[in-house]
Amino acid sequence: MFTKLRLRLSVLTNLLFFSLFFEYIQNIYFLAPKMTKQDNKKKKTTVFPVSRLKKIMQANENVGKISASVPVVASRAVELFLKEFVENCVEEMKSKQGKRITNDHLHTVIKNNPKFKFMENMEAFKNV
DSSP states (O other): OHHHHHHHHHHHHHHHHHHHHHHHHHHHHHHSOOOOHHHHHHTOOOSSOHHHHHHHHHTSTTOOOOOTHHHHHHHHHHHHHHHHHHHHHHHHHHHTTOSSOOHHHHHHHHHHOGGGGGGTTOHHHHOO
């Protein structure tokens, strides 16, 4: 008799739980603000094209298969790196009361900041 009672109680609690759970999900779904086309545009996560970054990565012979998340993370890393580099160049430009970022500003930032020292030997910056 007790097993039948326990079974009925467990069935009732499961039904109650699931009914409350589905009610909760419906409230979230129906009360949540609907996304517009503008909201979809805001969801763009990367600035640089992921497919192009993947092609650049796979151009290296030493690189094998690439997970789908790697180019996305690399895109974000490139974005953050360039943001910091440009911010430092803008600070250098403002300190010299300039209106445009010039090659001198780039060279100064590269020489003075240890994060950007690796760019000193790049061909693009040697002849500038």
